[in-house]
Amino acid sequence: MLLEAIDVSKTFRSRRSSAPVHAVQNATLQARPGEFVAIVGESGSGKSTLARLLLDLLDPSEGSIQLDGREVGSMDRTERRAYRRSVQAVLQDPAGSLNPRKRVAQAIGEVIRLHGMARGSAETRHRVTEVLELVGMEPAAAFMDRFPHELSGGQRQRVLIARAIALDPRIIVADEAVSALDASVKAGVLAVMADLKDRLGVGYVFITHDLPVVQKVADHVYVMRHGRILEHGPKDEIFANPSHPYTRELLAASPALP
Numbered sequence: 001m002l003l004e005a006i007d008v009s010k011t012f013r014s015r016r017s018s019a020p021v022h023a024v025q026n027a028t029l030q031a032r033p034g035e036f037v038a039i040v041g042e043s044g045s046g047k048s049t050l051a052r053l054l055l056d057l058l059d060p061s062e063g064s065i066q067l068d069g070r071e072v073g074s075m076d077r078t079e080r081r082a083y084r085r086s087v088q089a090v091l092q093d094p095a096g097s098l099n100p101r102k103r104v105a106q107a108i109g110e111v112i113r114l115h116g117m118a119r120g121s122a123e124t125r126h127r128v129t130e131v132l133e134l135v136g137m138e139p140a141a142a143f144m145d146r147f148p149h150e151l152s153g154g155q156r157q158r159v160l161i162a163r164a165i166a167l168d169p170r171i172i173v174a175d176e177a178v179s180a181l182d183a184s185v186k187a188g189v190l191a192v193m194a195d196l197k198d199r200l201g202v203g204y205v206f207i208t209h210d211l212p213v214v215q216k217v218a219d220h221v222y223v224m225r226h227g228r229i230l231e232h233g234p235k236d237e238i239f240a241n242p243s244h245p246y247t248r249e250l251l252a253a254s255p256a257l258p
Ligand SMILES: Nc1ncnc2c1ncn2[C@@H]1O[C@H](COP(=O)(O)OP(=O)(O)OP(=O)(O)O)[C@@H](O)[C@H]1O
Pocket: 012, 013, 014, 021, 022, 023, 041, 042, 043, 044, 045, 046, 047, 048, 049, 050
């Protein structure tokens, strides 16, 4: 399976302000199951907009998002539904991804039911148990009936990953998914993501401004600035031999790199 952004652009035109915002400009990117692709760049570089384009939450102004050569914009309802299952989002929990009034089992269970991934409550509960265990929340029964506020930040992030995994995605688009977490908690969540890559073959488009994280987990790195992808390549190449001056600046400014 191959997920691609092909020469994709997104321009926001507000009715009031005169200047349109070119959030993403002619971006081309590839992601595959089993691969950890990172998009790095400073705030406002267009990373989240590109993520939302890949997630089919925004329509491109130009260019296309394609899955195995099929343009998402021209898929029929059934295909598009399948696309939205195969490409899942994990966003930062502070962005309100978890409803504070829903217990863990309900939050994950209703997504499973909505997409017809299980029939009946016993089967749904079984699947919820399975995915909670996959993200290291064991025994799952101890977490099922908790509300988000009864979980730690790292646990909430694991629930979001479990909810995404429940739909059997091939690729997870993670936008600043670990950025708000403390170092040791962050390492734990990243280990879960790496484990899911190995065990389920899921791929990631991982959006972050956190270069030490990229260095640790990424296979392939895209560098964005002002809506454009400046360069991309295997992680080791980008870190050892960045070709763009901006990438060199970004690496030099990163505090925790050895
Ligand atoms: N819905 C929108 N309407 C108008 N402008 C938008 C909209 N969404 C994003 N933008 C603008 O597009 C540009 C890119 O934003 P985007 O959020 O994609 O960047 P980012 O790299 O993800 O930044 P951050 O790391 O701060 O989230 C910014 O100038 C932003 O203000």
